[in-house]
Amino acid sequence: MKMISIAEDFSPSPAGRTRADGPFNGQRFRDEFLIPALRIAVDEGDKVVVNLDGAYSYSSSFLEEVFGGIVRFGKFPPAVLTTRLEIRSTNPVYASFRRDAEKYLSDALKLAGKYVTA
C-alpha cells in the first residue's frame, strides 16, 4: 500500500486548481504525485491511500481538482479508481474534507459513466 500524505509529501497549505494559481495547486498534486503513484499501484496490484490529516486546511476547489480531476484527466478506468484509490483521515477534524473529496470522486465517476453509456 502506497501512502501519500498531502501535508508531509506535498504541502501543508495546498491551494488553487491549476499551476497559474500557485505552487501547491491541485493539478500539480494530481499529475506529479497521485497519477504516478496510481500507475505503480495498478502495475503492482497495490493500492494508493491519500491521507488528508495534518494540513493547515483545504479548499474545496483544490479537492475537486485532485479527485474530480483524476477521473477526468487520469485516464484510469472507473474500476481502478474505486478499488485502488482510498481517501483517508483519522483526525475527525478532517472528516468533512475527506467526505468532500470522496463526493467529488464519486460524482465525477458517475458523470464519466454517463458519458461512456451515452
Place this chain on the structure above:
Amino acid sequence: VGNAWFDLLKIVITAILSAGLSGIWVSRWKASLDHAEKRIDDLCAEISKLADLASEYWLLAQTDDKVPVLQARITSGMVRMASIRVSLTKLVRGLQAPRIEELEQGFFRAATGSEFAVHNRPISPSNAAAAQHAASALIVCIRSARMEAIQRTWLPKV
C-alpha cells in the same frame, strides 16, 4: 436523653450533607449546561463570521489586495470551526449526526468550492449568497440538535 440528642444530630448532619452535595451536583450540572451553550454560541458565531468572509471574498476580484489574507482566514477558519464542533461532540449529543456533517461539508463547498483561489476567477454574487445560505442551514441544524439534546435528557454530561 443522650441517645435522642445523638439521633437528632445524625439527622441534622445528614440533612446538611445532602443539601451540600445536591447543591454541588446542581451547580455542576448548570455549569456544564452553560459551558455547552457558550461553546455552541462560539461555534455559530464562527460559522457566521466565516460566511461573511466568504461572501466578501466572492464579491472581490482575485487581484484585490485583500484576497490572499481573506483566503487564508477562510480556509483556516474552516479547520477551527470543525475543531470546535468535534470538541463539542463530547458535550452535546447530535453534533455528530450525519445531517450536520453533511451540512458542514456543504458549507465548506459553498465557501471554498468552484473557482476558489483560482487566479482568474470571476466575481460571483451567487457564490457569495450560497455561502450565507449554507451557513444558515448549518446553524439552524446545530441549534436544533442542541434543543433536541436538552429535551431528550435532564441528566448533566459533565
